[in-house]
Amino acid sequence: MAHRIRYIMIGGFLGAGKTTTLGKLAAHYREQGLNVGIVTNDQASDLVDTNTLRGMGFDVGEVAGACFCCNFNELIDTMGNLSAEQRPDVILAEPVGSCTDLVATVIQPIKQLFDAEFDIAPYPVILKPSHGIRILKNEQRRGFSPKAEYILKKQLEEADLILINRIDELTNEEIEEISALCDQQLPGTPLIRMSAKTGSGIPELVEFLSQDGDFGKKILDIDYDIYADGEAELGWLNSSLTLTSENEFDLDSFLFGVVETLQTKLEEANLEPAHLKAIGLWEGFFGVANLISSDTKVELSLPSNQKARTSEVIINARVACDPELLETLVNEAVADVAAKQDVNFEFRQTQRFRPGRPVPTHRVSTPVGS
Missing domain, CATH: 3.40.50.300 (P-loop containing nucleotide triphosphate hydrolases)
Known part of the structure; x- marks a missing residue:
């Protein structure tokens, strides 16, 4: 067989x-x-x-x-x-x-x-x-x-x-x-x-x-x-950016700080997050911070335990708000944390939108064996 x-x-x-x-x-x-x-x-x-x-x-x-x-x-x-x-x-x-x-x-x-x-x-x-x-x-x-x-x-x-x-x-x-x-x-x-x-x-x-x-x-x-x-109620944002610094910075602290700062900004705007995630990648190591709702705490779910002078970072945000506003809030959160930690950043790519109407390739009305 x-x-x-x-x-x-x-x-x-x-x-x-x-x-x-x-x-x-x-x-x-x-x-x-x-x-x-x-x-x-x-x-x-x-x-x-x-x-x-x-x-x-x-x-x-x-x-x-x-x-x-x-x-x-x-x-x-x-x-x-x-x-x-x-x-x-x-x-x-x-x-x-x-x-x-x-x-x-x-x-x-x-x-x-x-x-x-x-x-x-x-x-x-x-x-x-x-x-x-x-x-x-x-x-x-x-x-x-x-x-x-x-x-x-x-x-x-x-x-x-x-x-x-x-x-x-x-x-x-x-x-x-x-x-x-x-x-x-x-x-x-x-x-x-x-x-x-x-x-x-x-x-x-x-x-x-x-x-x-x-x-x-x-x-x-x-x-x-x-x-x-x-x-379509959810604003959807995926951003990738590069961090650089003359001095070593704590990668986990940066990731946690971005998600925590964004949580505060969403709270102030009375906006509900469905999920926020940030991953930092550096020389084979990676760390992940996330938040799953307004009434939970930010979590460093996978610590990298690394200090670096450069890192690639990806941020995924799903929030019940306008995607343009979401991009503004994410950019502000990154800038706030980067300034505090003396880190330079450059956004390489950002995609923001509301999901379109689902149109399935196939939809079966009767399951196999029925």
């Missing part, structure tokens, strides 16, 4: 922890002696996630310029180009965090068009507690409109498994509350409580993903007008 690649896609809203989870899974499969490929996805190029995973030594392809569903052929081509010398046993895929309807537009088309090449695993979706609990309780104090919230709810609705992430940051009462909300609103969908950061729950996730069965079949009843408006 021909070798079939195990295709594992991990969904979830922006900032849910998909990249960290994929890194843990990739490390596990590699330790098992399997060849692992990863495909990341973004509406633009210069993706922090791609550079983070490559920095961990993984073979990573990137589908940029549109989501998997709207760029299906490139997804297939990218998977085909991974490790041309050594065919992957497992491909881990990370879709854009503002996308949903992925069962009908990605999983089922792969099943129906490429069944001989790919073996589809169950489809888990990571729940981000900081936004998820507010949205499931309908208690948004500020932040996203109901149309943007619609996307997160639909992501959970099509999941074969819900991963409640960041349990290391939650109290027992908060974990029980969010579990109960999931049970009430998504009855019958299994739950795993997980911390991608510490690795808690990862063995249970690996076990769930090893199953063969009737998975990836929850085709949504979805309103694409609401979905498109919800995506």
Whole structure:
């Protein structure tokens, strides 16, 4: 029988922890002696996630310029180009965090068009507690409109498994509350409580993903007008810049400072971040700082522990605001921190926009086997 690649896609809203989870899974499969490929996805190029995973030594392809569903052929081509010398046993895929309807537009088309090449695993979706609990309780104090919230709810609705992430940051009462909300609103969908950061729950996730069965079949009843408006609410910015200094500067301090300063500016403007990420790259080392919501703290998720005189930096920002305003705030944050640390900076490329209406390459209305 021909070798079939195990295709594992991990969904979830922006900032849910998909990249960290994929890194843990990739490390596990590699330790098992399997060849692992990863495909990341973004509406633009210069993706922090791609550079983070490559920095961990993984073979990573990137589908940029549109989501998997709207760029299906490139997804297939990218998977085909991974490790041309050594065919992957497992491909881990990370879709854009503002996308949903992925069962009908990605999983089922792969099943129906490429069944001989790919073996589809169950489809888990990571729940981000900081936004998820507010949205499931309908208690948004500020932040996203109901149309943007619609996307997160639909992501959970099509999941074969819900991963409640960041349990290391939650109290027992908060974990029980969010579990109960999931049970009430998504009855019958299994739950795993997980911390991608510490690795808690990862063995249970690996076990769930090893199953063969009737998975990836929850085709949504979805309103694409609401979905498109919800995506378009978010300002999207990817910037790449070069830092230089006559004296050594602390790379982690710079990254953390930019994200923290930007958090303050967004707070002052009453704007809700979906996710902010900054990665600094220098001579084989890298560091990552991020923020996932207005009511969480900035985190140095991957410290470089390095001092440098030059570094390449990529900033990804997804915020519920006008993209031009977002670019202004990011530029101001960089300038503020650079001045404090006596660092020179030069922006090489910036892409800013609101995501366009999703137009899937394929959309299956009836799952395989029905």
